[in-house]
């Protein structure tokens with residue numbers, strides 16, 4: 454039996470971390486999860502040991518690294534709610550900046566020279582142009598986004614001074630769930646759009662609140678770049694293998710390059726789950742850019758990474774069972790071609806070029822629904 458090579462995965466009990474651990478294990482690594490379980494889930498740690506510890510606890514980090522001698526650190530652990538970061542900046546800077554420094558110090562003092570860091574499209578703030586490339590100015594507009602940008606800058610300084618190599622991965626909107634049904638998205642509280650739409654479809658919440666229908670987008674709702682968590686996991690594996698063979702440090706976007714509107718997600722959930730989706734229209738949420746999607750070409754060039762399972766049908770079909778919803782039909786195989794193409798735009802206000810199969814359910818477009826009270830889609 455071959456010995457699996459250990460990798461320390463901070464935040465490995467969380468959404469993206471746990472999916473990455475599953476893939477790391479399949480690829481022959483031993484994911485050693487280091488997580489304080491504050492927002493992670495013990496049950497999501499199934500592919501290697503769990504060390505319960507906080508990233509701000511330098512002694513506990515030293516002990517974990519001393520015990521397992523990982524070849525690299527994948528640093529997911531962070532607080533990641535934009536809104537909460539505005540009301541609790543101290544927590545965000547202590548965890549996301551202070552914790553990152555502690556993780557980097559533990560790595561470098563133990564001779565670990567490979568670090569993969571979870572960054573975010575939130576570091577770009579409101580983009581000046583779309584798609585957002587890595588050369589776009591990073592001007593975050595929330596403490597969360599600033600804490601991630603600070604993490605990036607600290608990693609780059611450490612790499613220059615201490616001979617470390619890094620992969621900084623800027624996620625766009627992570628979503629979906631393990632296609633084998635072993636893992637899902639379970640943030641507490643859940644604030645992200647797709648899980649909340651599924652919660653509304655399953656009756657777990659009264660309605661999905663939609664924040665703004667008057668954006669300068671094709672249908673008035675915000676456009677985002679939703680990338681399947683299994684694609685994100687694969688990008689981490691590629692980044693790790695890139696660093697292991699001596700590849701240079703890199704900072705890349707992880708997105709699909711294509712935007713999809715909230716309205717299109719409502720339609721997809723209604724169609725795929727055959728459930729009505731109660732909607733409550735609300736004013737815009739402060740700090741939301743109208744459109745945000747990635748230029749994904751650098752990740753393709755540097756890592757050979759492209760999103761393969763991030764069409765909206767696959768995202769909804771894999772996420773739905775986690776909310777007690779049966780998808781009307783499951784994908785033939787993970788990676789099956791979507792029946793719904795994504796909306797491609799040169800800018801958030803540009804016209805759409807979409808090719809859709811007719812929805813099985815009558816769907817009420819946002820523009821024809823009263824902006825007040827509850828409306829039902831599907």
Ligand SMILES: O=c1ccn([C@@H]2O[C@H](COP(=O)(O)OP(=O)(O)O[C@H]3OC[C@@H](O)[C@H](O)[C@H]3O)[C@@H](O)[C@H]2O)c(=O)[nH]1
Nearest residue numbers: 533573575625626644645646649662663664675738741
């Ligand atoms: O209940 C909801 C939730 C979200 N939304 C809208 O749906 C879109 C997506 O919102 P989400 O909260 O899921 O995701 P966001 O785009 O705000 O940020 C997400 O991606 C970037 C990461 O760095 C952040 O950590 C993550 O929260 C936004 O336009 C938001 O206003 C709703 O209309 N209703």
